[in-house]
Amino acid sequence: MKKMIWFIVTFFLISILSTTPQTNAKTSTNGDQKTKEIDLSHFFSHHDGTFILKKLNNNKMYVYNSERADTLFTPESTFKVPNALIGLEVGAVRDEYDVKRWDGIERQFEIWNEDHTLGSGMRYSVIWYYQAMARDIGNENMQTWISNLSYGNEDISGGIDQFWLNSSLELTPFQQADFMEQLYKEELPFTKKNMKTVKRMMIQKDEDNYVVYGKTGTRLSDFGLGWFVGFVENKQGAYVFVTNINASGTTASNITYEILKEMKIIQD
Template identity: 35%
Template sequence: MNRHWQWWAFLWLLLGSWPAMAAGAGEREDWAELFRQAGVSGTLAVVDHRSAGPQTWYHNQARAGRRYSPASTFKIPHTLFALDAGLVASEFDVLPWDGEDRGMETWNRNQTLRSAMTHSVVWVYEGFADVLGRDTERYYLNLVDYGNANPDGTTPAFWIDGELAVSADEQLDFLQRLYRNRLPFLERHQRLVRDLMISAAGPEWRLRSKTGWDGERGWWVGWIEWPDGPVFFALHIDMPNGLADLPKRRQLVREALSTLSAWPEGVE
């Protein structure tokens, strides 16, 4: 085989694979209508791995690149930090309540990693942050390349009202690395965190996700596992109506993923 033929064969293979690698990236006008109907501003980024090459879809791609407080979605990497540092060994370890009434029944009790993730118990993670300290938090944030990797702030919960900020695109990158065990932590710790994230499941699918709210804006990030591949999502919206806007996070993701046949039928 001469070198000239080899070069053209290589170029043909490269160009032939390009459409699969770049397929489907772009804005969804039908999703823009969903946001208009919901009466909120925000962004939704989705990476669909069910085809030969991943397809990436957006509502408001420009905003998907902007960084905002991660709020309680930070509990995903924060749990990995706590496990790696030995602050907790398993999901069965009891994290004792200090007796302070925080106005929520689900918070006013002893916790485990699972209950703390499920009920988004801030005081558990404030405790982790207090023991780790800002220098160690910064080390871990840089280790996993999370947002601006800045844990500075005047309150213990720097992921809510401090300097830490992450974009929807960066959320998706982090989640895909977690899915593939490609974060710099023990595989069993990554598996445990994925297990803690399960929020719903059916015979052929499993939803792993985490919500977040900083008082002004809200997140819902995660992925749905299907037999032919996962579909990752990162939603971030303005929430001017506070608690009244909380259900819109799930509503928007459900409606948008339904347009891709990526949301389980009959699941609200």
């Protein structure tokens, strides 16, 4: 009888293991979604890069250069999005109008050399504002939230006001897409109010037929890494996008708009 029970249990376990999809941990951010490789090489003839587009109404994902899309990179200023969410949640800032005074230090972009709010700091990618907010959040709070979000490799050891800037924190373009999808759906572990505030700050274009929400990121040491990440709403639905290239975030943004036009997701 014991042998018979052992045989049945063993057979049952083998059956489960043999029918369960085995997902490579490296690409687990993409899960079991329908993914299609697309050829966008004409947009990346001068840059090594990747592009991800996910249609949220049917979970279809389109990827150019999936190998790069599953490679870790520092988030640079795209981290302003989770940074703002955390800052609002823990009370390091009150709202998108919370002002921080310029410290008088001349920085490389003229627009940075003045007082800013959380919203204008997002719009003009003012690093010093978000560094000051990160210091106010503090190491313990920051690590707790980064871990709760499972944000990339979760490594903030590079310093509370530096870890996302060509430093210790890294994530893949697939992980960026997953984070942006959760933000769009307001499924992140933040209050709805704070998620709506950050989404509002991310608006890049608000046209009659579509709205683009996004954030650029650039590795300023050499302009050799650029991001443009976010989502689009049009009359057909919503789409998450991620562009990552070995150039500036501005270049990533320009390429993204050209791709979205070619795919007829935005039309002027």
